[in-house]
Amino acid sequence: MTFHAQKRPVAAAGAVTIEDLAPEARFSLRGDPADAGILGRTLGVDLPTAIGTRNEKDGRTALCLGPDEWVVLAGEAERDAILDAFAAIEADTPHALCDIGDREVSVRIVGPDAAALLAMGCPRDLSHLAPGRAVRTVFDGVSIVLWREAEEVYRLDAWRSSAPYVRELLETGVVELRAGL
């Protein structure tokens, strides 16, 4: 463990940035964990079964959020193809594939102070969230999915209605970090 939320002697402007992400095809995939194999083949990505882990292939990503719950990300143009592929196996392999492409909006938080910014609202020890992992957690009372994409790169998915509230604290935090205290 390290005290990664520590203050920095100089928090220069731009030590952290927040970037809005463009919409993409996004689904909540639910099904029997025993069917993970066929569901993964249908998606074209092996479904990870350890909570908080993800797999990626050919621009499609599957993240395991719960024992029977995955988030699927893909290019915007692939939405219908994915829906069709899963509809084709529904009779034999019951599951639920729900379009959540509009339910959530995402920002990417990048920079040496990214963890400090997130620590303003997230009680998790982010040093335990290794790069590559992603989990559902909470930020300032709002449920979020937090992806650690790289050492200093995080992606935060929040439900659309609470996104302005989340964004407000993030912006406040950027100003706070810039003040350097």
Place this chain on the structure above:
Amino acid sequence: MLLIRCPYCEETLPELEFVYAGEAHIERPKDPSSLSDDDWRDFLFMRSNVKGPHFERWRHVHGCARFFNAVRDTVTDRFLATYKAGEKRPSLAELEKAE
């Protein structure tokens, strides 16, 4: 703020990700209409309210979203164990020994 081990995520995480969900091991009767009024009342309302190790349910609501079971000492507010829904109730004697 407590730390709670989610038996599904296999991680020990801050209480803020969880919500309490009442006493554990109270199964809904398979055929409620066959129960007497008194038995149904007991199912609905009667709870053990123990001082000491309490079998209770929590939900990892800001996490894997699963309901799970826990043994928490209501005096010390310390978790003795957490385990998946549907798993057998752990033996208190063994838990206390492990403490």
Place this chain on the structure above:
Amino acid sequence: MTTLRVPNGGRVRHDEPVAFTFDGKSYTGLRGDTLASALLANGVHLMGRSFKYHRPRGPVTAGSEEPNALVGTSRGKGRSEPNTRATMQELRHGLVAESQNRSPSLKFDFGAVNDRLHPVFSAGFYYKTFMWPKSFWDRVYEPVIRAAAGLGTAPKEEDPDTYANRYAHVDVLVVGAGPTGIAAALTAAKAGAGVVLVDENAEIGGALLSDPSVAIEGEPAWTWLAGRIGELAALGVTVMTRTTAIGYYHQNMVALAERLTDHLDEIPQGAPRERMWQVRAGQVVLAQGALEKPLVFNGNDRPGIMLAGAAQTYLNRYGVRIGERAAIVTSHDSAWYTAFNLADSGTAIAAIVDTRSHPNAELLGEARRRQIRVLVGHTVVATSGRLRVKSITVAPMTNGRVGKSQTIACDCVAACGGWTPSLHLFSHTKGTLRWDEASAAFFPDRKSEACEIAGAGRGLWGYAPVLADGVAAGTAAASSFGQEARAVAPGVKGDRPGTGANHAVLATSVKPGRVRAFVDFQNDVTAKDIRLAVSEGMKSIEHVKRYTTNGMATDQGKLSNINGLMIAAETLGKAPPEVGLTTFRPPYTPTTFATFAGYHRGTHFEVTRKTPIDGWADEQSAVFEPVGQWRRARYYPKAGEDMDAAVERECRATRQSVGIFDATTLGKIEVAGPDAAEFMNRVYTNPWTKLGVGKARYGVLLGEDGFIRDDGVVGRVSETLFHVTTTTGGAARVLTMMEDYRQTEWPDLKVWLTSTTEQWAVVALNGPNARKVLEPLTEGLDLSNEAFPMMSLADCRVAGFRARLFRLSFTGELGYEVNVPARHGLALWKALMEAGEPYDICPYGTETMHVLRAEKGFIIVGQDTDGTVTPDDAGLGWAVGKKKTDFVGMRSLKRPDLAATGRKQLVGLQPEDGSLLLEEGAQIVADPDKPVPMRMLGHVTSSYRSAALGRSIAMALVADGRQMMGKTVYIPMPDGTHKATITSANAYDPDGERAKM
């Protein structure tokens, strides 16, 4: 510079003067001063007035435990703070400080008349005096008492500062950066642990800052300290100063309050004033040290009398002599060093008065060498001086008797009654304490958290032992991570070991009625008050505390608890632990509310959810209301309209032509899977198996207790997919309940639930022209009544967007709900507004929605139901599947109480006076002339003015209401009792023709 400032003395910057004002007068201090040290350097001891007696007071401490020197500080509009401890406020340029609790001035205070009346204001005075008449309490006693007795004044303007919050996680958190804490932090860090070291002071060093003459590892204390600061930085230890560990919670969660800007001349842009840290530590080392205990003697509260350790701190850390001629009064060795340091700095020592007959010979020798007069085995019988101490009167004690007294002139007194380990945080953990008879103090006993408590905080004394203890604590903390520490305890030269004797109260020959020996300075609790409390029957320290207010001041008994306990125990003839110790609770020191609130103020007060149409509504000057976490447009007033006018207009427009409503907030859940219908059968009261694809049904959800929990329209999208809607506020609750059954009761069902509340933006169109507005925008669906009748749904395109269209009505009019992916919500809304222009389409808010549905008698769960209403009570018996063998809550509906007659049923109420608006929540009675208390038949649940019906309408829950149609009932309200007739709640278009057009 005044003569009280020691040239080049202390750790202050003599080359950096700092100007400030106190009570309007300008002063100069030095960078590094506190307000208290700067005022003392200017010869000012009088800094405040006490709470009850308005006695003149000066600082007694140099730290956070200060009870007396509380001042108001400010730095411009809104930036003012009452009760700032002058001993903690660092000097900054332009600091404005004002004394408190005095009128008209600190030196002349009318309130001091209370002091003359002190025999009246004894312990329990308020309980005994202000008892009757009852009405006097609010009108007379409380306002007068509050005006007369009190601390600072709360600022009235909004605080322009911001406050921050941060979560943190660390291997080892060390609380207190004195020698013990520094040793512990270094040891743990060297072993490889991540360490945070916090201290409430502006710099680390603790007691070493006041004891520069000690040598550690062959270096003068301050040289050694500078070296360790470098070493801490090199090891990556995070050192946080001006940071108080205020609370120690479960599983090593420690709350830290960090003060960021109060010491700065200029506030950096965007910098928060304070930050709350919630730190989770693997191991905690408590190294908070000890607090000096005042001696309780007659007249011990005059300005100029302070703790000896404080005098030493002012001298050595701040370079300020507290006076020109000091008397030392002590029962402990430590104050002797204060005397020596003061003497060596040019303050005359009038005498060292030690209560002990045989103090340490070495100390006696040192005093002799400095030609200091020493009086051993003496007590203080009195002091003199109104705004500043002028003398103390002392007398020898022989065999418990006070001998002949003599008066010693002085302008300051340094007093010491021994030291008390600071166990506050340890006690927060429910760690147990044990009483140590020899030192008359509680020591830590059994731990309940993963923590070490070290140094003076567990009763050790002297630098060598506490440094060794710090090393041991750091080693233990590191070893719990499997790290091995290889540190050795630093050697100390010129250590200041010490012992002492303990006294509850110093004996005096002054008549008991005239003795004023203070235990709690701020709350003016005297030894006599505590004895009185005991004699009046208070046997537990908890009762003594509340009766006398001892320990209830802002210092929370840091100085007074042990002395109060000793006096109470002595009076009771019991051992102190039998009398008990009051519970220490967080916060350790006073903490601003804003620090607890953090970011949660103003627009960020709580989570606020907004729909895609929220911005448009805002531009239209809509008035919003919170519904759950959502903010919803309540009505859209036009210029000059109040709510009633706007709602009446919106209602008329909707009934006459078409209204448009943002229904996005409705909860939406996709229930999917081959067992979806079976799951719905088990959860909702209604039968679902036969609901056709493309058809919708009003569903009712109960708890297992049989009472209505939620309702909403459910559409069948396919054989295996239901689109369930819930109330706005109930969405999360319903999904949680469904998930609970799915996961834990029926894991065998092949069904999955996904919240789609936010996936869809929903726009409702209602009114006779709704179809005309929608039709031209709709592709792929025949909207005719025959093709798409009431309670249908279909996927199609509206305004070019993928849409899921429902035909349903919550208003009684022809109605549609258009669901589109949320990103298109605003565009859809605008397209419908444009298409509706020829029909004078009218946006309406939740208030109009409430009126329109009430005209139809449709319930709102949570308004017309209250968790005790069954479907039958609500008139929804038709929604319960009669042939079903089980669903959630079904068994309860057969419980005798729920099946009995006499239950409250939902009905309409028609007030006799159609212009009268009944109060929601008003009680309903059969005969208002019956004596009070009379039987209540029920209460009004909803009440509105109905434009369509030309009168007011109401819904009510009334016992056996459906059997009382046409009967008259009475509704007592504050302005009189009103008459109303019980009717059907479905008052507008009762046959429902308009929705089926």
